[in-house]
Amino acid sequence: MSENASNSSLVDRVQSFVAENRRAVLIGTAAAVVAAAGVAYYASTSSRPPSAGDVEKGETKKKDKKKSKSSRKRKNAKDKDGPILEERKPKTAEVSAEQIAAMSEEEKIKVAASLKAKGNSAYQSRRFSAAADFYTRAIAVSPKPEPVFYSNRAACYVNMSPPKYEQVVEDCDAALKLDSLYVKALNRRAMALEALDRLEDALRDFTAATILDKFQNETSAQSVERVLKKLSTRKATEILANREKRLPSHTFVTAYFAAFRSRPLPTLPENPTQGDETLLKALQALEAADYPHAMTLTNEALEQGISFDDGKAEGLNLSGTFKFLVGDIPGAKEDLLRSVEIVPSYTQSWVKLASVYMEQGDPPKAFEAFEEAIKHNPKDPDIFYHRGQVLFIMNEFTRAADDYTKSTELDSNFVFSHIQLAVAQYKSGALSSSMATFRRTLKAFPQRSEPQNYYGELLLDQQRFQDAVEKFDRAIELERAKAPPMNVLPLVNKGLALYQWKQDITAAERCCDEALEIDPECEAAVATLAQLSLQQGKIDRAVQMFERQSELARSEPELANALTYQFASWAQLDFMKNYPQLAESLSQLALNMQ
Numbered sequence: 001m002s003e004n005a006s007n008s009s010l011v012d013r014v015q016s017f018v019a020e021n022r023r024a025v026l027i028g029t030a031a032a033v034v035a036a037a038g039v040a041y042y043a044s045t046s047s048r049p050p051s052a053g054d055v056e057k058g059e060t061k062k063k064d065k066k067k068s069k070s071s072r073k074r075k076n077a078k079d080k081d082g083p084i085l086e087e088r089k090p091k092t093a094e095v096s097a098e099q100i101a102a103m104s105e106e107e108k109i110k111v112a113a114s115l116k117a118k119g120n121s122a123y124q125s126r127r128f129s130a131a132a133d134f135y136t137r138a139i140a141v142s143p144k145p146e147p148v149f150y151s152n153r154a155a156c157y158v159n160m161s162p163p164k165y166e167q168v169v170e171d172c173d174a175a176l177k178l179d180s181l182y183v184k185a186l187n188r189r190a191m192a193l194e195a196l197d198r199l200e201d202a203l204r205d206f207t208a209a210t211i212l213d214k215f216q217n218e219t220s221a222q223s224v225e226r227v228l229k230k231l232s233t234r235k236a237t238e239i240l241a242n243r244e245k246r247l248p249s250h251t252f253v254t255a256y257f258a259a260f261r262s263r264p265l266p267t268l269p270e271n272p273t274q275g276d277e278t279l280l281k282a283l284q285a286l287e288a289a290d291y292p293h294a295m296t297l298t299n300e301a302l303e304q305g306i307s308f309d310d311g312k313a314e315g316l317n318l319s320g321t322f323k324f325l326v327g328d329i330p331g332a333k334e335d336l337l338r339s340v341e342i343v344p345s346y347t348q349s350w351v352k353l354a355s356v357y358m359e360q361g362d363p364p365k366a367f368e369a370f371e372e373a374i375k376h377n378p379k380d381p382d383i384f385y386h387r388g389q390v391l392f393i394m395n396e397f398t399r400a401a402d403d404y405t406k407s408t409e410l411d412s413n414f415v416f417s418h419i420q421l422a423v424a425q426y427k428s429g430a431l432s433s434s435m436a437t438f439r440r441t442l443k444a445f446p447q448r449s450e451p452q453n454y455y456g457e458l459l460l461d462q463q464r465f466q467d468a469v470e471k472f473d474r475a476i477e478l479e480r481a482k483a484p485p486m487n488v489l490p491l492v493n494k495g496l497a498l499y500q501w502k503q504d505i506t507a508a509e510r511c512c513d514e515a516l517e518i519d520p521e522c523e524a525a526v527a528t529l530a531q532l533s534l535q536q537g538k539i540d541r542a543v544q545m546f547e548r549q550s551e552l553a554r555s556e557p558e559l560a561n562a563l564t565y566q567f568a569s570w571a572q573l574d575f576m577k578n579y580p581q582l583a584e585s586l587s588q589l590a591l592n593m594q
Helices: 003-020 026-034 061-072 097-102 105-124 128-141 147-159 165-178 183-195 199-212 218-242 250-258 274-287 291-304 309-326 329-342 347-359 363-376 381-393 397-410 415-427 431-444 449-461 465-481 489-502 505-518 523-535 539-552 556-578 580-593
Strands: none
Touching: 105 128, 105 147, 128 147, 147 165, 147 183, 165 183, 183 199, 183 218, 199 218, 199 556, 218 556, 250 309, 274 291, 274 309, 291 309, 309 329, 309 347, 329 347, 347 363, 347 381, 363 381, 381 397, 381 415, 397 415, 415 431, 415 449, 431 449, 449 465, 449 489, 465 489, 489 505, 489 523, 505 523, 523 539, 523 556, 539 556, 556 580
């Protein structure tokens, strides 16, 4: 299995902690939902008729009854008694500050309540400016303004054309200063902050509202997901635009090159140039798994000039490969196209071009590249293996299995074709065939760790925990016996299995920590530790791990996913900071929801 496919599969399973315990890990769970397509968008109140839920009335039934009775008798300005109260400015509008000060507290409260009621009525009639004026007067006359006065006025500002979002924020600030648990004001302020493009602040408020509602308000939860997606996507784009290109982890790069069968080193011309000799050194460094050195030497060889066509195509193939690995997809495409222009029969460059097209979201061009490769060399087993990988990613498991089978028929000594065949059979529902293929592969490659590791993954998927751990242990043993550095994925898999089997978080963390000691850039180990920290409520450590995962992410989707968890965890930390009195109940809520 290629590193890209296997590592993504492992990280997906790591993040299934969130999917399986949505409530238990609290707001961090929103990230799992963001990954799915079709997030529902929250509708602004300005796009629909105002409803009773938009403003709080707080009126007694007696008052409602009186209002209903008075509405039956409509008066105008010529009537003896003058216009009814709804048609004229309230008397308090004409009362001076001195007169208000002279009122008793009871009188002030009564007048403020009346003004609030009229504000609610105006709001329901979509007279938002008039409603805001009533609430403003209620605030002015009230000896102790209620939070609802500010929140209701904020609702008016939201619905004005254009909306007055800055005033919405100010009013919600005032409401929340009076009542920090006022969920409606939190949601209202969050909506305004989102409209003002203050996404981190909006996420903070939507998160707090979701938690205070004990995750029962689906609209708030969807708002968290929406803002997280906006925030993480934007931040990922900014980071990648300014970040220095670098190779992924040693584990990742090793597995990437291992997905291609080894080839003999090229024969240099009788009188090689300096560039020719540097190219040979680059290929030797690649064989020694010294990837940074190999990348540097490849660039030097191309700058110095390579004298023979096969060498030029090889150098451009290597350069394109390293650019692909560091995330420079346009640069990789350019080098690989130049490689096949020089030597059209260089099938490996065609195969890697297919990967570039898939990265760019263009499967038809990817399959055209495979067809070009087959046209030049229909007996190259790498072509069918990697086309099988593309089909696998597209969930075309039966067709993928056919290509893996073809690859093994052309060369039965390549272990990954056998492994991927077994996995494709498993994914297509042919469980017995998959297990039989794995058993044959284990027998054929007794000293390779990969069949043990990936067989263990399928056993873990079936919740055969003890059998899975035995396979991971055997894979670890085989890895330790070979020349360093070892592939640490079996260690991470074992940690995940121990957690799912026995909820042994300590053992799981120990496995991941060991993996990171060996390969400090192993994204799967970092992701697992982050999720384990969430499970234990260690939000500070989870944030640290998610920050590290963001640093390691190679592509924009990977980075956006890591940032989603990071921002979600930050929002939860903010909640615990702003509502320390609820921290204990928050933990209890997590336990109750597991």
